Amino acid sequence: MNASIATENVGLHLSRPIVANDEIQFSAFGNGWGFCSYILPARLAVERLGAANASRQQLNLAFQVNRQRITQAVIEAGMPEPGKRVILLNV
Numbered sequence: 001m002n003a004s005i006a007t008e009n010v011g012l013h014l015s016r017p018i019v020a021n022d023e024i025q026f027s028a029f030g031n032g033w034g035f036c037s038y039i040l041p042a043r044l045a046v047e048r049l050g051a052a053n054a055s056r057q058q059l060n061l062a063f064q065v066n067r068q069r070i071t072q073a074v075i076e077a078g079m080p081e082p083g084k085r086v087i088l089l090n091v
Contacts, residue, residue: 012071017063019056024063028074037085038074048091066091 015027024040040063042054049069051062063070073091080086 012075014067014071014074017060019059022054024059026063026070028071033079034082036074036079038077039085039087040070040091041087041089044089044091 012028012030012033015029017024017026019025019042022042024042024045025037026040027035027037029035042051042059045051045059045062046054049062049066051058070088070091073088074086076090077086077088
């Protein structure tokens with residue numbers, strides 16, 4: 001299934017990212033999905049999402065440019081147990 005179609009079917013939305021402690025922190029939320037917390041390590045944003053370096057500006061840019069790809073990785077990772085934060089390693 002096409003990634004954008006899968007995302008539309010789930011109706012999942014990502015919050016604005018927060019860059020702290022060498023990671024991108026954000027939440028995913030949607031009907032039937034709830035509100036879940038995720039972390040994307042800065043090194044993965046540099047290695048796989050095209051960030052030039054681990055600066056706040058570059059990590060935010062990489063998140064915004066790759067929002068669809070990150071949303072698909074969240075869908076594939078699934079919903080965690082309440083109160084758990086998921087580290088995304090497959091983006």
